[in-house]
Amino acid sequence: MLDYINSYLSDTVHVTPGEAGNFFWALVYIIAIFAGLSVAVIAMNWLERKILAHMQIRLGPMRVGPHGLLQPVADAIKLLLKEDILPSEADPLVFWLAPLIVVWTAFTVFIVVPFGPTHAVTDMNIGVLFMLGVSSLSVLGVVTAGWASNSHYPLIGALRSSAQMVSYEIAMGLAVVSAVLMSSLNAEGTGTLSRIGLVQAQEAQQTWFIFKFFPLGLIAFFVFAVAMVAETNRAPFDLPEAESELTAGFHTEYSGFRWSLFFLAEYSAMIAVSSIAVTLWLGGWLRPFPHALTGETWDLVFSLFPGITFMFLAAITFYSVARMPKHPYFRVQTIGLAGFGAVLALIGLALFAPPVRDRIQDVYWFVVKVAGFMYLYIWYRGTFPRYRFDQLMKVGWKVLLPIGLGVLILTAVSGIVF
Amino acid sequence: MPDATKFLSHLELGETDQTFLDSNELIINMGPQHPATHGVLRVILKLDGEKVLGTECVIGYLHRGVEKIAEHRTYTMFNPYVDRMDYVAAVSNGLGYCEAVEKLMNVEAPPRANYIRVILTELNRLASHMLWLGTHALDIGAITPLFYTFRDREEILKIFEKYCGARLTTHAFRIGGCLYETYDGFEQDVTRFLKFVAPKIDEYEELLTTNRIWVERTKKVGYITADDCKALGVTGPVLRASGVQWDLRKAQPYAAYKEFDFDIPTGTNGDTYDRYLVRMQEMRQSLRIIDQAVGKIPEGPIMAKVPKVIKPAVGEIYHSIEAPKGELGYFIVSDGSTQPYRVRVRPPSFVNLQALDQMVRGQLVADVVAVIGTLDIVLGEVDR
């Protein structure tokens, strides 16, 4: 058994555990991704509340734990303890199944997300195609959820959101195809659908696809960015759960743990879709200027980044500890915050250690880019009002689709010309 | 004058006739506890898919019988009731009622009282428009403006509280003038507020006016022509946005409005976007008025010589002012006793709400919410 484990660790093997058929490590990666994802969802929950609040000149959760840090924990417990109501005439099987479908699709997408050249559960030959396919399955969950609640408003909400998701999938697909097309401009002339292959193609062509054939890459990225927001029913496209018109979209009848499944699925879908964008256009795990600023010194500098960020976070925490009011009521919170700061500092120090530093490089850059997208989601929510349903469809079909097609053709032409 | 049949509500609730895809129409209720109906308003929508075929408003959930109570209260006792009708613009209600009774008694409020009245009413108009903007934007999905507008509205409410102890239903005026002298530092507070809020209004504009989605959600939504407005008796910003340059403060000046120069912003094509622009301009005009007024508050008494017990002569009077929502009128009939024989309140929201059916027909469900927001109705005033 031991050599089975070691066989993968030997440096000769440069393939993801899935491909190497090594189930043990694949399992380890799956567990790592699950843990990482839940931490990310908890962080997103807190971050979204805080950032949105500060955008709206208010403080956001401050009461539960220092600066509301325990708010996500409180939410999770609340949702677990809340009664899980099953509407009377609802169809029990489908009612129980709908959130599961949505969560399945949201999580299976992560088996092809490449955190590094070898850090992915597996790398399928049809990585991107598989992701699009699975994300289109989540529409089923939404539709069945709306139907199973057996009442007017969820049904209308479900139909609307599925129509929205279906029509934006096409725009998404087109944008992805133009990116894959860029990856095929290498020697043998055939691109690749595998996501690790895509990032390696960007590395080979020494440019992120967002900057390739200058405006085209950016436009394709823009089309994808808009489509992905619509795909996850977020920000300006969050019509299905538009409180002001219909009560609350397809998950009105859900409560307690089932509702939190939808909530969890929404966040992981957001992370998954932005990971596609990062892999396809922003050079997945590549650090910025991998070729322009090469050489020993630059590698060292960039490798210090993970450590620096965590030390910076720790500094912020300690600064806020200093600013905590001296009142005895806040003593526990100050200690808690100081402890949290210490943990961050420790992680920062660990990241400076050379062996850890090299391995963590890829994952760090990938996570930073995805975090950038998360901030964008929250920013959209703070500034944009909601699209009306027909405008939403108009943007999907009459704006994104033609642009997507145009970019695809232009990329092809420029691929041949240059 | 458009013919009246156009305004018939197409809501034959009895039968649901077939539509194109021979799916029956959908009759759904919006309200009375719907988040976007600004209070207890129930709108029965007749939908063909997303399109609204006709609406019917069911109101009266907040009916407190204010006019009946008036007949059993003396003139001064009825004064606080007036604030509870349009609780968002309570000061204007109070001003309207006090001026109507003063007119009935043929008494003139002293100039200092008139100036204080103008300042407080314009501050109240600002607060009402700010609350309108916050909730209207929230209905259409923009969450952030709500917090900006409520932060600035708080400043106004602080001034009210310092002046007369109450923030919302202020009961600031009495028949014959104002009860409270302005607290020392009133002028400084108001001027500081003016400097504070002027850039804030530009902030709201920055957030919304050029926001593509906001423009798309409001342009050509809830369209109503000037003739239809006049026919339906719609007044206030809704009428001005349809191109009619009419404002009671200019047409029939009351209190001290004669002495200030301000202009009446009007829109051109009477849709939700124009109403938004008109109200934003009105906020700036209010600032102009307050700025002119706060500098020149004349000295002198703040209360006219009004007998302790108010017993106006037998007779009737109709007096109306320009409330933030439109023309707010009081028709008071006195029978010589200390209690009014009849007080009829002509509420702008009640009459403006009647135009909802006309503005929303043929639009989509999401627009019903936007139009209710742009009509700026307050159910306390609609139901009385």
Place this chain on the structure above:
Amino acid sequence: MADETKAPAPPPSGEPKDSQGKPNPPSVEPVPAKKPGDPAAPANPGAPGSVATGSAPAHHEAAPAKPVGPAATEWHSEMVSRLTRQYGSGIREASTYLGQNYMVVDSSLIPELLRLLRDQEQFDYCVDITALHYPEKEKAFEVIWILYSFAKNERIRVKTEIVDGQVVPSSFSIWPTANWLEREVYDMFGIRFDGHPDLKRILLPDGWKGHPLRKDYGIIQQDNEWVQINLGIESGQ
């Protein structure tokens, strides 16, 4: 609680017509001459104490003699003269009280006169329609139209007196705003308007019996039956 009801008809008295603008301060006017042609208001029985008669304040209880309030004066304008030429006795009275013009017309003229006012006299905005209830008069109800003309920036009130139960022709076809205004008058006073698209209660629940703003309807009176059926509670009284 028996509230004292009095005939609030404007006190008949003649006085020089003051300008349309701000009414001049109340001046003690000569002995109020009784206006002959005013059948509507019954002879005003010497109003108790409040109205001082004669020029010198007569002696009465401690409150200082309150001068008689401003009185309704004859309203002379070419529009009024045109209308009286056309309808003759239909226009019962056209006068100004505290600078506000109103005319009392016969109920038979209602839809025709209003349409004429809207078309010829440009009163294109019907501000309000309301009613008054004088239980002791045989013509118990008085329906009031408040009209305003944007062009002339002028506001007038048209009033008619109707018997209880008499149906008033609806002015919905003239000003569509009348739809809800008339529904409210019906809801509160019980005055029916024929020609109204769907005359039903607007503020009170549909099944409610009784019209609250009538003088004979008590202040705390409720439709107990409706309350028991719908709210299932024993109503307060």
Place this chain on the structure above:
Amino acid sequence: MQPVATTFFFYFLSAVTVISGLLVITRRNAVHSALALILALIGQAGLYLMLYAPFVAGVQIILYAGGIMVLFLFVIMLVSIEQSLKEEQFSKLWVVGLVSALALGGLFVAVYLKGKGIFPERVMIPPETSNTQEIANYLYGNYMFAFEIASLLLLVAIIGAVVMAKKRI
């Protein structure tokens, strides 16, 4: 050739497909049968993966499970299905059903008896690694014409749909 997964998965996937196939026809509730059909399609996609055809599996998931089945569910939800539930389920044409069942049974028996002899001897070379590229070469190489005809057909279908809906707007 190293098998994609142990034989256990093959039996598991085919069992899933067969059972959900049965469920499709036995369920009274239309949505349940639609969901069972989706499960069957996904099981099928798994089988394609076992046959070293990842591209076809991906397309299967996107087209069938993600696209067509969503439209199925739309139709089921929009059209009120109450009456169909109450109607008598058993269709009158059981004679036709019986004959076709017998014919199919005969075919199975024949294949079982003949054994391997029926299938041609050629052993497929499993182009596992460059599967998608192979398909691309064939699709845009030898079968270019067929590909264009298919896309033309789709275009006609789309225009037909638009014309039908156009009447309404």
